[in-house]
Amino acid sequence: xxxxxxxxxxxxxxxxxxxxxxxxxxxxxxxxxxxxxxxxxxxxxxxxxxxxxxxxxxxxxxxxxxxxxxxxxxxxxxxxxxxxxxxxxxxxxxxxxxxxxxxxxxxxxxxxxxxxxxxxxxxxxxxxxxxxxxxxxxxxxxxxxxxxxxxxxxxxxxxxxxxxxxxxxxxxxxxxxxxxxxxxxxxxxxxxxxxxxxxxxxxxxxxxxxxxxxxxxxxxxxxxxxxxxxxxxxxxxxxxxxxxxxxxxxxxxxxxxxxxxxxxxxxxxxxxxxxxxxxxxxxxxxxxxxxxxxxxxxxxxxxxxxxxxxxxxxxxxxxxxxxxxxxxxxxxxxxxxxxxxxxxxxxxxxxxxxxxxxxxxxxxxxxxxxxxxxxxxxx
Numbered sequence: 001x002x003x004x005x006x007x008x009x010x011x012x013x014x015x016x017x018x019x020x021x022x023x024x025x026x027x028x029x030x031x032x033x034x035x036x037x038x039x040x041x042x043x044x045x046x047x048x049x050x051x052x053x054x055x056x057x058x059x060x061x062x063x064x065x066x067x068x069x070x071x072x073x074x075x076x077x078x079x080x081x082x083x084x085x086x087x088x089x090x091x092x093x094x095x096x097x098x099x100x101x102x103x104x105x106x107x108x109x110x111x112x113x114x115x116x117x118x119x120x121x122x123x124x125x126x127x128x129x130x131x132x133x134x135x136x137x138x139x140x141x142x143x144x145x146x147x148x149x150x151x152x153x154x155x156x157x158x159x160x161x162x163x164x165x166x167x168x169x170x171x172x173x174x175x176x177x178x179x180x181x182x183x184x185x186x187x188x189x190x191x192x193x194x195x196x197x198x199x200x201x202x203x204x205x206x207x208x209x210x211x212x213x214x215x216x217x218x219x220x221x222x223x224x225x226x227x228x229x230x231x232x233x234x235x236x237x238x239x240x241x242x243x244x245x246x247x248x249x250x251x252x253x254x255x256x257x258x259x260x261x262x263x264x265x266x267x268x269x270x271x272x273x274x275x276x277x278x279x280x281x282x283x284x285x286x287x288x289x290x291x292x293x294x295x296x297x298x299x300x301x302x303x304x305x306x307x308x309x310x311x312x313x314x315x316x317x318x319x320x321x322x323x324x325x326x327x328x329x330x331x332x333x334x335x336x337x338x339x340x341x342x343x344x345x346x347x348x349x350x351x352x353x354x355x356x357x358x359x360x361x362x363x364x365x366x367x368x369x370x371x372x373x374x375x376x377x378x379x
Contacts, residue, residue, distance in 0.1 A: 003027055005375060006041025010049040010358070013329050015347050023049060025354040028374035032350060044358060047369060051333035051346050052092025052355030053309050056161060056229075056270065057136055057251060057301040060085070061096045062108060065116055069107050075119035080128060087130035087379045089306040090357040090368045093337065093345060095136035095161050096120060100150045101143030101213075103167060103202070110149040121158060130371070130378035132355075134160040134340075138231075141213040142166045142206035150217060160340050162221050163251055164214050164242075165231035168206035218245040227340045229270070232285075233258040239265060249299070249339050254285035259296045268339040270299040273312035273332075279319070292320045299339060300331045310359070314366045 005025040012019050012033060022038035024031040064078035086094050098113045099106060123129050135158045140146055153159050190198060221228050229249035230242035239261040242250065250262035251270045262269050271288035275281050279289060291297040300316075302309040309332050316328040330346075337346030345353040354375035360367045371379035 003375065004031070005372075006038055007044055007049060007356075007358075008038045008041035009046060010044035011046060012348055013048055013050045013326055014349070015330065015334065016326055018048075018325065020046075023348065023356070025356075025372070025375040028354055028376070030348060030350050030352050030354050033348065045360075048359040048361070049348070050090075050313070050329050050357050050359060051348050052353075052357055052371065052373060053090045053313075053332045054093040054336040054342065054346055055086065055091045055302055055306070055309060055332075056095050056249070056299065056336045056340065057097050057138075057163070057303060058086065058094060058306060059097050059138075059304055060302075060306055061116060062099070065112065066107050072112070075115045076123060076128075078116065079119045079123050079133075083123070083129045083131055083133070084379075086302075086306045087371055087373075088368060089302070090310045090359070090366075090371060091131055091302070091306060092355040092357070092371065092373045092378075093132045093134070093342065095134045095340070097136045097138050097163075099140065100137045100153070100162075101140030101146030102149070103140055103143055110145060110152055113149065114152045117153070117156065117158070121156075124158075130373065132373060134158055136161040136163065137226075138163055138165060139213070139217050140165055140167065141210045141217070142168045142202065144205060144209060146209065146213045147216060150220070159224075159226055161227045161229060161249070162217060163229040163231045163249075164217060164245070164247070166206055166210050167232075168202040168210075214241075214245060218247075222246055230262075230267075233262065236261045239267075242267070251301075252285075253291075254281075256286050256290065256294070256296070259286065259291050260294075263296045263298075268298045268335065269296055270301055270336075270339075271297055272303040273300045273308035274303055274305050276300065276312040276316055276319075277308055289316075289320055292316060292323060298331065299336045301336075310357070310366050310368065314359070314361055315364070318364070 008022040019035050021035040061082040064081045065073050228247045229251045230247045231251045234254045243265050250267040253259040259269050275288040300312050313328045313332045317323045334346035345355050356372045358370040
């Protein structure tokens, strides 16, 4: 039998406009979009229907698996808890960010990360999950164990994106050592003398490991068809390096200079949705609102708060002049999907996957009422 659902009386957010009408879902895809009432489907009550959100960089899963220092949760239960939270936030496709290469603040090992990846794969195979899950490898290229940890994912076809990052002091996000001290010295509870030794060690590791690890991972990703992202680029030199390595997504550039150079080079510029909502970076870097206003923002990521993704889509136009709702929605659906080669989703049009979200806005907060993945209700 053909499975068909009609969603009627909806404000449908298309790629370039909003239309009042109905959507026909058939066998997991969008079959038709009609302006005006159909009188034959489920009444959406004038709510918005937007494409299912596509999340490229969420650090959220690891927190479910290691909720406290030295505590490990059942990895499948952790994946299910994470999946439920992203799906009910309107995210129908998620790239779960997993660490490759551990630094001193990590309460995880490479073996822990592989357990999580195996739990994702097992849950996909057993049809336990609401969202469509892929893997994003966050490669800490300065870490001594980066390449052995990366090797744990040889042949893993769920890996779709890898980012090249270096969080050593004096690098990229932490060019300002005062900001680095505020973040790490307080977190690790180090004395000034111990913090100085910590910085010297991390800087030495970066000088020794970053360049060869970047080159190796970039070459391996090109060979395997994995999309590459840069991370926290601060200068034109960083962007030039990224271009030379075949990077396609510029994650969280820390300066307008780096964002402008990335945009000019054709990279997809990604910023954090929490940055949009707060109006500033938690690390004191460039504001996502500023980049959006200058036409330098392509993709938003929930980063550390899953619900921030849909919040930012309905909020960005209120704080940045000239950004329409269809443009903002594209930053959380069409643009991230296309950046990683998922061209079957991210837009409401016939032939695309029926990944959809019903949204009502109350007091400027989007309320996710229903989520469909491939035409099947999942939240």
